[in-house]
Amino acid sequence: MSKKQLNVRVDATTAEIARTRAEQEGISMNQYIEKLVQQDMGETGRAFVEAAAQFMKEYEAVFLAEFGGDREATGQRR
Template identity: 85%
Template sequence: MGKKQLNVRVDATTAEMARERAEQQGISMNQYIERLVQQDMGEAGRVFVDAAAQFMKEYETAFLAEFGEQRGGADLQDVRR
């Protein structure tokens, strides 16, 4: 995958903290920022999955009433796992 250049402005304290953390981890500032963004996206994905699971738990009875125990080979028990 190709790389794309970003220009980001932060205050001096933030820049220094980021530089120090990258150095502590033995990686470049670019790698450090890239990891932070990837971690953030991973967390957003987990939040979505957790919310979807909670929705299914709350509305399980309604889904069972509408669609029955099985639909398309997977039942609600399988979906919740």
């Protein structure tokens, strides 16, 4: 996978905390930032799935009324 360079500006305290955390984890600053972004993406994905599940739970009756509830005919099971 190719890498892209990002230039970001943060305040001195944030930069020092990031350097310290990367050192504590034994990884480079680049690896630390990449790890944080990947974790954020994972959390966002989980939040989306949870929200979608909640939406379907709340509106299941509306979908069934509109599109029918014959799941056996479509091969779907509960």
